[in-house]
Amino acid sequence: MKDMRLGIFCAGNLGREIYDIALRINEIEHRWQEIVFVDNDETKSEYYGQKVYRLADLEGRQDEMEFVVANGEPQTKKEIYLQIKQAGFHLTNLIDPTAIISPTATIGEGVIVTPYSTINSNVTIGDNVLVQSYVRVGHDIKAESHCVISANTAIGGATIVGEGAFIGMGAAIKEELHIGEYAIVGMGAVVYKDVAAHAVVIGNPARETKGNRAGKVFQ
Amino acid sequence: MKDMRLGIFCAGNLGREIYDIALRINEIEHRWQEIVFVDNDETKSEYYGQKVYRLADLEGRQDEMEFVVANGEPQTKKEIYLQIKQAGFHLTNLIDPTAIISPTATIGEGVIVTPYSTINSNVTIGDNVLVQSYVRVGHDIKAESHCVISANTAIGGATIVGEGAFIGMGAAIKEELHIGEYAIVGMGAVVYKDVAAHAVVIGNPARETKGNRAGKVFQ
Amino acid sequence: MKDMRLGIFCAGNLGREIYDIALRINEIEHRWQEIVFVDNDETKSEYYGQKVYRLADLEGRQDEMEFVVANGEPQTKKEIYLQIKQAGFHLTNLIDPTAIISPTATIGEGVIVTPYSTINSNVTIGDNVLVQSYVRVGHDIKAESHCVISANTAIGGATIVGEGAFIGMGAAIKEELHIGEYAIVGMGAVVYKDVAAHAVVIGNPARETKGNRAGKVFQ
Numbered sequence: 198m199k200d201m202r203l204g205i206f207c208a209g210n211l212g213r214e215i216y217d218i219a220l221r222i223n224e225i226e227h228r229w230q231e232i233v234f235v236d237n238d239e240t241k242s243e244y245y246g247q248k249v250y251r252l253a254d255l256e257g258r259q260d261e262m263e264f265v266v267a268n269g270e271p272q273t274k275k276e277i278y279l280q281i282k283q284a285g286f287h288l289t290n291l292i293d294p295t296a297i298i299s300p301t302a303t304i305g306e307g308v309i310v311t312p313y314s315t316i317n318s319n320v321t322i323g324d325n326v327l328v329q330s331y332v333r334v335g336h337d338i339k340a341e342s343h344c345v346i347s348a349n350t351a352i353g354g355a356t357i358v359g360e361g362a363f364i365g366m367g368a369a370i371k372e373e374l375h376i377g378e379y380a381i382v383g384m385g386a387v388v389y390k391d392v393a394a395h396a397v398v399i400g401n402p403a404r405e406t407k408g409n410r411a412g413k414v415f416q
Numbered sequence: 417m418k419d420m421r422l423g424i425f426c427a428g429n430l431g432r433e434i435y436d437i438a439l440r441i442n443e444i445e446h447r448w449q450e451i452v453f454v455d456n457d458e459t460k461s462e463y464y465g466q467k468v469y470r471l472a473d474l475e476g477r478q479d480e481m482e483f484v485v486a487n488g489e490p491q492t493k494k495e496i497y498l499q500i501k502q503a504g505f506h507l508t509n510l511i512d513p514t515a516i517i518s519p520t521a522t523i524g525e526g527v528i529v530t531p532y533s534t535i536n537s538n539v540t541i542g543d544n545v546l547v548q549s550y551v552r553v554g555h556d557i558k559a560e561s562h563c564v565i566s567a568n569t570a571i572g573g574a575t576i577v578g579e580g581a582f583i584g585m586g587a588a589i590k591e592e593l594h595i596g597e598y599a600i601v602g603m604g605a606v607v608y609k610d611v612a613a614h615a616v617v618i619g620n621p622a623r624e625t626k627g628n629r630a631g632k633v634f635q
Numbered sequence: 636m637k638d639m640r641l642g643i644f645c646a647g648n649l650g651r652e653i654y655d656i657a658l659r660i661n662e663i664e665h666r667w668q669e670i671v672f673v674d675n676d677e678t679k680s681e682y683y684g685q686k687v688y689r690l691a692d693l694e695g696r697q698d699e700m701e702f703v704v705a706n707g708e709p710q711t712k713k714e715i716y717l718q719i720k721q722a723g724f725h726l727t728n729l730i731d732p733t734a735i736i737s738p739t740a741t742i743g744e745g746v747i748v749t750p751y752s753t754i755n756s757n758v759t760i761g762d763n764v765l766v767q768s769y770v771r772v773g774h775d776i777k778a779e780s781h782c783v784i785s786a787n788t789a790i791g792g793a794t795i796v797g798e799g800a801f802i803g804m805g806a807a808i809k810e811e812l813h814i815g816e817y818a819i820v821g822m823g824a825v826v827y828k829d830v831a832a833h834a835v836v837i838g839n840p841a842r843e844t845k846g847n848r849a850g851k852v853f854q
Contacts, residue, residue, distance in 0.1 A: 217756055349568060367825070385807040518652075569787070570822070
């Protein structure tokens with residue numbers, strides 16, 4: 198096997214967290230001989246003590262590099278994912294050694310699971326999904342591609358988290374619901390009903406708010 | 417010692433989660449030579465790749481089987497517990513290897529603790545209690561028989577969770593309160609005051625709702 | 636190296652939890668040959684099966700003892716910390732073996748981290764801070780001295796938790812906020828805005844309440 202390198206695409210806050218997890222994995226599995234950052238911002242040359250590359254710099258190294266996307270804004274996250282794929286690179290999964298994955302769960306590519314989360318039976322995780330810490334992804338949940346599930350959220354069984362949906366920290370979502378694509382479930386929201394695509398809900402009980410017209414999580 | 421088998425009584429969603437935990441325990445402790453499902457529903461013969469038995473099928477095997485109840489509806493959970501006992505079988509505890517139990521905690525029979533929960537000093541857990549993941553059961557809490565404590569809840573020290581009470585995902589309950597028997601604390605509820613027996617409370621702060629006359633958690 | 640003893644200063648509820656964690660650490664690291672309680676209450680001579688000392692009893696043993704403060708009320712917690720320092724003793728950190736600390740986090744003295752919490756990249760933790768379980772302390776957070784972060788809280792990146800602030804169980808706090816010194820963020824509060832020093836906020840969204848004039852967490 199050729200020596201492998203990990204590219205963390207974006208050199209930002211989340212990238213540092215992912216870098217730390219990659220170190221934890223590497224200590225156990227020795228998966229990568231080097232871990233680097235990649236970013237579209239040409240002003241960044243070093244980050245968190247590591248080199249920062251442009252994707253173009255890595256042309257020709259498609260068989261010795263694998264990627265994860267370190268961005269918490271679903272739309273941007275998807276764009277970067279496509280950029281990586283279009284450049285002929287492949288994505289890998291970064292599952293913290295403490296995460297517990299059911300033998301019957303199905304997980305796509307480019308999926309990141311940070312410490313202490315649990316993915317239960319018959320769950321389906323799409324591509325380029327981020328599951329943060331202390332999340333119990335209940336039985337039969339579908340977490341579709343590019344969605345983000347933040348720390349300390351609880352999601353009941355068989356709920357569908359649509360493509361690019363963002364679930365904020367500490368939210369609770371009832372079983373058997375549908376969270377529409379690119380919807381935003383605000384921090385601490387308690388969701389009893391389906392959420393429409395692109396809608397933003399906050400509060401306990403969660404209600405739709407029109408306050409976020411841009412549809413961006415981080416503004 | 418005779419070879420032991422584990423019976424997971426009900427072949428449903430929670431049963432699968434429990435099955436996965438039993439596998440995790442078995443990998444470390446080799447406690448059971450077989451893990452099966454048991455259910456009152458006569459139409460079920462196989463579930464999650466395993467055989468499903470009726471309790472009557474297992475007559476005469478009382479000394480080689482032990483049970484847990486995999487049902488999240490407290491009243492049903494209690495009925496199944498009594499059915500198992502009346503048939504002369506005994507219940508066992510299923511504590512995930514990652515759960516942390518204080519040396520001074522007291523735990524009954526038929527208790528299930530899923531990954532990453534912590535049971536603190538001088539806690540008393542009754543029989544047939546389910547403690548889901550990411551729950552800190554604070555010092556001196558009494559969690560009485562047949563109660564269910566869902567994932568990501570936080571319960572302050574010395575609170576009493578009455579028989580068959582159901583604490584929803586992501587709830588927070590102040591210290592030194594009394595949650596009455598068969599009460600339901602809704603998902604994400606923030607509880608500052610005692611909750612009467614059979615009452616249903618939701619919201620932040622939690623208030624009683626009359627919306628659930630059936631007293632069932634899952635409808 | 637001289638044999639070391641751990642002093643847990645207060646012999647109360649939290650002290651028992653800390654004692655259990657000290658046992659867990661000792662099992663792996665054999666750090667202390669004895670673990671004792673210390674308390675200002677002269678009526679306490681034994682607690683949780685261990686001896687309880689007054690600080691004056693330990694005079695002359697400054698080089699063989701190290702301390703943590705087991706008190707959840709920030710103002711009291713600070714006073715005890717100063718009492719220990721003034722008596723010439725030093726404080727130690729008690730980090731549960733399951734806690735995950737980023738290599739780039741900076742941690743003061745007398746810091747307690749209970750099971751399963753994670754301290755992320757470039758976090759700064761002051762002195763005498765308590766971080767309870769299932770807390771993700773996001774990147775770049777500053778948790779200043781004597782603050783208390785309760786179980787199951789989620790705090791967004793780069794937020795500052797001021798000196799002696801108390802974050803209640805299950806709270807969620809947005810990124811890049813400032814929680815003022817000795818502020819109280821109530822259990823389950825969902826905080827979108829800065830919180831003034833000494834203010835008390837509760838609810839979802841969190842709003843200031845005047846109900847707690849004493850500024851005490853536990854009354």
